[in-house]
Amino acid sequence: MKAVSNGERIIYQIYPKSFMDSNHDGIGDLNGITSRLDYLKALGINTLWLNPIFVSPQVDNGYDVSNYFMVDPTIGTMEDFDNLVNAVHERGMELILDFVLNHTSDQHPWFKDAISNPHSIYRDYYLWQKGQDGQLPNNWGSFFGGSVWEKDPAGSEEYYFHLFAKEMPDLNWANHELRQAMLDIAKFWLNHQVDGFRLDAFIHTAKANFEQNVFSGDLNEPQLAEEYYANMPQVQAYLSEFIHALKEVKPDIFILGEAASADIDLVESYTDPNRSMCDSVVTFRYFSDDDQQKFISQLPQEGQPHLLDTVKFKKTMVEWQTALQGWSYPTLYWSNHDLPRILNKLMVGPDHQKDLAKMLAVLMYLQRGIPCIYYGEELGMTAGKIVDPTDFEDPFALAFMEVGLKQGFDKDELLASLSASHKMGARSVMQWTDGVYAGFSDERPWLNATGNDVSVLLEKQDPNSILNFYSQVLAIKKEQLYTLGKIVFDVRTQDIYAYKRSFDTHQAFIFCNLTDKKQEITLPEPNLNLRIKIKNQANLDRTNGKVILKAYGTIVLDN
Numbered sequence: 103m104k105a106v107s108n109g110e111r112i113i114y115q116i117y118p119k120s121f122m123d124s125n126h127d128g129i130g131d132l133n134g135i136t137s138r139l140d141y142l143k144a145l146g147i148n149t150l151w152l153n154p155i156f157v158s159p160q161v162d163n164g165y166d167v168s169n170y171f172m173v174d175p176t177i178g179t180m181e182d183f184d185n186l187v188n189a190v191h192e193r194g195m196e197l198i199l200d201f202v203l204n205h206t207s208d209q210h211p212w213f214k215d216a217i218s219n220p221h222s223i224y225r226d227y228y229l230w231q232k233g234q235d236g237q238l239p240n241n242w243g244s245f246f247g248g249s250v251w252e253k254d255p256a257g258s259e260e261y262y263f264h265l266f267a268k269e270m271p272d273l274n275w276a277n278h279e280l281r282q283a284m285l286d287i288a289k290f291w292l293n294h295q296v297d298g299f300r301l302d303a304f305i306h307t308a309k310a311n312f313e314q315n316v317f318s319g320d321l322n323e324p325q326l327a328e329e330y331y332a333n334m335p336q337v338q339a340y341l342s343e344f345i346h347a348l349k350e351v352k353p354d355i356f357i358l359g360e361a362a363s364a365d366i367d368l369v370e371s372y373t374d375p376n377r378s379m380c381d382s383v384v385t386f387r388y389f390s391d392d393d394q395q396k397f398i399s400q401l402p403q404e405g406q407p408h409l410l411d412t413v414k415f416k417k418t419m420v421e422w423q424t425a426l427q428g429w430s431y432p433t434l435y436w437s438n439h440d441l442p443r444i445l446n447k448l449m450v451g452p453d454h455q456k457d458l459a460k461m462l463a464v465l466m467y468l469q470r471g472i473p474c475i476y477y478g479e480e481l482g483m484t485a486g487k488i489v490d491p492t493d494f495e496d497p498f499a500l501a502f503m504e505v506g507l508k509q510g511f512d513k514d515e516l517l518a519s520l521s522a523s524h525k526m527g528a529r530s531v532m533q534w535t536d537g538v539y540a541g542f543s544d545e546r547p548w549l550n551a552t553g554n555d556v557s558v559l560l561e562k563q564d565p566n567s568i569l570n571f572y573s574q575v576l577a578i579k580k581e582q583l584y585t586l587g588k589i590v591f592d593v594r595t596q597d598i599y600a601y602k603r604s605f606d607t608h609q610a611f612i613f614c615n616l617t618d619k620k621q622e623i624t625l626p627e628p629n630l631n632l633r634i635k636i637k638n639q640a641n642l643d644r645t646n647g648k649v650i651l652k653a654y655g656t657i658v659l660d661n
Contacts, residue, residue, distance in 0.1 A: 103191050105297075105354040106148045108381050108431050109585035112576055113198075113358075113474040114147040117439050118155060118177050119163070120531045121477055123543035130531070130542070132178035136186045139193055141558065145480060145569075146576030149196045151300055151358070153439055155183070156202075159209050161269045163495075163529075164200075165302065166207035170287040180294075187295045196297035198356060203284055203344075204303040205270045213271055217256045227280045228271050229263035230254070231312045241315045242331065243324030244268075247497060250324070250331075265306055265331060275307040275340050285347050292348065298356030299348075301341075301380070305361045305368075308336035332363050338371060338379075346378035358433065358474075359383040362440075366425045373430035382472050384433045388418055389441065400509045405502030405516075407523045410447040412616045413596045420591045423470055427589060432471040436462060437479055439529060445484045446522040454618060454653050456482060460571045460636050461656040465599050465614040467579055468658065470589045478532050480572040481561055486530020486551030487521045493549060494526050521551065535559040566637050574634055578658065583608050597621060598651075610660035615639075615651040623649040630659035 122134030132155070142150070154164035157172045164174065173183050190197045206213060212224040219225075231239035231251070238251045239261055251261040252268045263272045274280055288299065310330035318325045341359070348355050359372055359380035369383045392408035426432050436444035450458050459482040467473040488494060491503045499520050506516040521527035530551040534541030540553045561567035578584065587605035592598075598621055599614040611630065615621045625647045632642055639655035649657055 103194060106196050106356075107585075108356070108472060110580055111149050111356070111431075111472045112147055112579065113149045113151050113472060114142055114145070115151045115153070115438060115474060115476045117153050117477060117529055119548055120529050120542070122532060122534070123545070123547075126543065126545055127176075128539075128543050128545040129176050129548045131176070132173065132182040132186050136182075136189050139189055139195070143193045143195065145573055146580070147195065147475070149198065149297070149356070150190060151198050151474070152200060154200045154202055154302075159207055159269070161207065161267055165202050166205075166209075166267065166270045167202050168207040168209040168211075171290055184294060191295065196356065198298040198300055198358065199291055199296050200302055201288060201291075201299040202302045203273070204306045205264065205266060205272045208269045208271055217254060220256070220258065223279070226277050227274055227283070229274050229309065229312075230260040231263070232259050233261060237322070239312050241318060241321045241323065241325055242327040243316075245326070248324055263309070263312075265303075272306070272309075276336075281340065281343065285344060288344075288348055289351055292352050292355070297352075297354075298358070298381075300358040300360060300384075302360050303362075304341055304359055305333050305337055305364060306331055307340050308334035310334060328363055333361070333368055341372065341380070342378050345380070349378055357381050362386040366422060369422075369432075370425065370429060373426075375430060382431050382433045384435065384438070384474070385422075386441070388415065388422070388435075389447070390418075392447075401506055401511070401519075402498075402502050404498050405506075405520050405523060407442065407446055407449065407519065409449065410444075412448075412599075416593075416596070416599055416616075419469070420593060423589055423591070427470060432469075433474050434466050434469055434471040435474040435476070436466055437476040437528060438474070439476070440525050441528065442523050442525070443476070443479070443483060443485050443528045445482065446527070449522075450618065450654070456568060457636050457639050457654040459568045461614050461654045463568075463572055463575045464612060464634070464656040464658060467575055468584055468603065468610075468612055469601065470584075470587070470603075473576070473579065475572075476528070480569050481533055481554075481556040481558065482568040483530075483533060483554050483556060485521045485524075485527030486549070486553055487518055488524075488527060488530075488549070488551045489517070490550060491517065491520070493551075494520060494524055496524065496526070499524060527551070533557040571634075571636070578633060582606075583610055583660070595621075598623065602626075608661060610658060612656070612658050613640075613649055613651060614656045615654055618653040620653070621651045621655075623651065625649060625659075627661065630661055633658040633660050 119130045121130040122138050123130050124133040155173050156167045157169035157174045158164045212227050215222045216224040242250045244250045246267050254260045316325040316327045357380045361383045364385050372383050373380050393411040531542035531547045536557050561569035583605045587603040590602045592600040597617045603610045611626050635657040636655050639652045640657040641650045
């Protein structure tokens with residue numbers, strides 16, 4: 103099978119537990135994914151990214167791995183996995199795995215041995231530090247709340263470091279044997295014919311000196327300290343060593359890095375084409391500027407949808423696209439398993455939601471870079487409304503509910519707000535049909551959430567559906583103009599997202615209306631061909647040399 107080139111790559115992110123259940127237990131599985139490959143191929147996908155499939159206690163939905171060499175039995179077997187990979191390759195597609203390399207589960211044999219035997223060789227696979235004068239080693243805070251430090255279960259005077267949940271101890275990448283062990287795991291999966299990896303949280307593999315506290319008025323209150331445990335210089339050395347060794351096994355391997363907090367300069371380094379580095383990097387900085395004006399003041403902001411500030415977003419994207427042009431391919435995405443779904447960040451009325459979803463597809467995916475589509479996005483899925491507050495698996499969510507109920511807000515209203523703003527709301531099941539449990543399963547899904555009134559079945563039958571529009575956009579995306587072409591933005595008006603793609607003598611002009619107001623644009627050239635538009639929302643007036651975009655309209659023109 104010919105490898106997919108990065109310029110032509112179109113990724114589809116699958117959250118396995120929520121995609122398709124084949125064995126009637128309410129949990130999505132590998133055989134379920136295999137059964138839907140023809141759907142993905144027809145959509146225009148050529149690369150699948152699976153969130154973690156390894157054996158896990160599921161404290162963090164698979165990101166706490168207890169056995170890297172086996173598939174978690176809740177989603178299948180190694181035979182199921184090999185069958186899936188073969189089926190993917192038979193269709194000319196590729197598959198990459200989410201590789202958790204910053205931490206393990208506390209149920210991993212390495213950690214169990216490390217705490218049962220103080221002389222274990224695995225003790226140094228993790229990060230340990232003694233406390234200071236009866237206090238924690240420092241005041242660094244965990245991303246999951248509280249301190250990064252947890253007392254040694256064996257009762258020693260040391261604490262172990264956990265950047266995420268206390269059940270997820272961080273690995274010590276300064277240990278050469280640990281780095282070799284992680285490399286061996288990756289090679290094991292390459293032997294099972296995977297085509298690459300998404301490197302989870304790789305930017306945290308190096309930490310600063312543990313004796314340094316974060317400057318704070320209260321040293322006893324844990325403080326987020328990304329400057330001490332994110333994007334440290336040594337990360338690049340670890341990353342390059344790891345990828346170089348994998349390329350010796352598989353020269354055409356595809357590596358997608360997760361670098362949530364990385365700025366443009368760091369992403370340039372992490373995707374340096376002159377070194378063994380990532381092919382592309384996912385950054386959360388695209389969406390770091392929210393519209394803060396529509397929060398309900400009586401409620402905590404965490405728990406309310408953070409609406410996208412489209413003007414700031416456009417400015418950010420122009421900077422990233424311009425900086426990475428000719429260097430590496432940026433990842434183009436709207437949603438993922440760690441973020442709310444995009445339609446919940448751009449809340450518009452039901453009359454406009456379908457057109458908005460189509461416009462967003464053109465805006466994002468015809469830019470220079472690698473599309474990464476989150477399952478169900480191609481249908482216009484919004485967050486599933488979670489029924490039970492404990493299903494958020496987040497103390498912040500429970501605190502939000504408590505505050506809201508005391509303030510007199512309705513429980514359903516609070517749950518809807520949480521679901522729209524929380525990552526768990528974005529993990530509800532794929533909508534295959536309009537039947538019971540959306541055709542995902544004939545049993546209640548693992549995440550009890552009410553669904554959306556969209557489905558593959560209904561949208562396949564509608565020529566004007568979001569699904570069919572996505573297929574058209576992705577077909578255009580595969581043309582050389584969009585895989586190899588340059589990009590230049592027109593920033594003269596903040597209400598229009600406009601850019602030009604050019605390759606050889608070919609040019610395309612893309613216009614997207616970011617508002618619910620009609621916009622008029624002067625044709626950049628008189629004899630352009632119409633490639634795609636939203637029906638009834640975009641018109642080409644050649645007589646007057648104008649393009650008229652109605653609410654959230656979009657149009658693509660080329661020569």
